[in-house]
Amino acid sequence: MTVRNHITTATIAGSLAAAIAMLSAPAWGAPKPPQPTMDKCYGISLKGQNDCAAGAGTTCAGTSKVDYQGDAWKYVAKGTCDAMRTPKGMGSLMPIKS
């Protein structure tokens, strides 16, 4: 970190006081539903499906699902990636040539 911006103790004390005031405001009390205007804000707490964070469980059972024998490059991503694309094209996916 060569960039060293000077921050005075007074600035920090003021910020801390403001932070304490924010924390005691009701907005911080309970998680709120996401709002588009708040997208970049700390106030949003996204949880997702908590169980999805568990990762893999183990099992002492076999599986009767059948293996995928195909080669990966023959598949084209067909999930939500297309729905997130914009006219500008970001996030788009062109069909993959084999």
Added chain:
Amino acid sequence: MFLASELPAGTGVGFKPEHFRDIVAARQPLVFFEVHAENYMGAGGPPHAQLGKLCEDYALSLHGVGLSIGSMGPLDREHLARLRALCERYRPESFSEHLAWSSHGEVYYNDLLPLPYTEETLARVAGHIDEVQTELGRRMLLENPSTYVRFAESTIPEVEFLREVSGRTGCGLLLDVNNVFVQAKNHGTDALGYLENFPLDRVGEIHLGGHDEQTDDAGAPLLIDAHGTRVADPVWALYQQVIRRTGPVATLIEWDNDVPDWPTLRAEAEAAQAILERASRASAA
């Protein structure tokens, strides 16, 4: 020298987190829950919070799936230490593992793989069980497997192999009745004969689970130990015969894939409970 704790002679089910709310909402007609040890090897979080809560009201069976007792290489000492820490944390009434291997070299294959039954593998398995029991300071149960192939070099029948391991190490046995049925179908042998020879006096727990039916290269039935359905009727019949001989034994319903809702799973456990109760009335009469 070993901790002499045992599971109570009633029914239990394999715990799945999706059932947690239903389970704690009421007192369940069960005496124990079983969990796969490897799923509780994180430092904290919901798995431990849930398991701690279950342990307040029910006995616990810790069932390992990753120790690889059938490996010809050495046991994973780090994994054994994790198991010991888990046993110290929860003091389970039972610890069990499989007559199988799942790791080789550095790789963990995440399946219960078969081994030949020979004097060489018998010595190896018995040595590993001695090591586990010493490390954990308790007796363990060893479970009979489901397998899909056999080894040309096998010389010892599976039941004799299990009896001998138990005799040499003092370990108990976990009798998976579905595995007995799967094994007999897959290898053209007789499940009743297997059970007649099985050292039932060594059994500390019974497993019941569902299997899938496929066919092998020759079109013969090949049953997969998939734990994704109800217990099959012929498996219930075998279970009744076992219980008639043993009296009540701790019995677990295993349902690991396509997990059903809680009432469905509990109903399976209650079916086993009814069989246990008939057996205890019969022995009291």
Added chain:
Amino acid sequence: MFGPIQNTFALALLDPQRPVPGALVSHTASPPAKRFAVYRNNVVVGLVNALAKRFPAVQRIVGEEFFAAMARVFVIENPPRSPVLMFYGDDFLDFIASFEPAAELPYLADVARLEAARTRAYHAAEAKPLDPAILQSLDKAALGEIRIVPHPSAEIVRSKFPIVTIWAMNAGEIELAPIEDWSGEDALVVRPALEVEVRALPAGGAAFLSALFAGAPLAAAAGTALGESADFDLAANLAGLIGAGAVTKVFLANLQKDEMP
């Protein structure tokens, strides 16, 4: 001797080009190819499912078929080294980043990075978040030298892509829609109690938190953040940091000051 056979068996599990080990028999057909395939299948499908469980948003973005095909290549090249599968796939994101068929989705590896952090947070050790009241009692003159102890579950995930929005759309948090603003988003992942939370960080937030998590004192961390973004708002970031439960202790030099003396 079973040792060499076990080795052959193990190698054939992940390599379909290898023959069925000659030591295997069955009472019906020989070699028991379909029977051995059950083991190959169990291993690969089981591990692919393990990855699907840990990376559900990645799976949703590319679809089940593509995910399974991609995960299968990863599994065969990078089988687990531990029987504790909850953390299997920590390096899946590096694989995705270099996986040619996924190159058209350059954000995919960062979404995987976020999901991997969520699993680590889910299983992290418990710790009680700092009580904000403790901040009132700090010595005002020394505030700049204060350091923090991060919550064991807290991680920062930075990205040039809008990964929080992308993740949220694929975790059922917000509706799926075209994303107009493809600017980067940084995330704070933390589990102050039992639920893993993901928060999008404001300008300079990731630099600020990363510096604090690495042990920098408050003034230096704020300076680093300001150096990265002139819009950095120290008060909002402090409130966010504490409010998210991402701090368990604040201390000055060697004097630890936690929620209760």
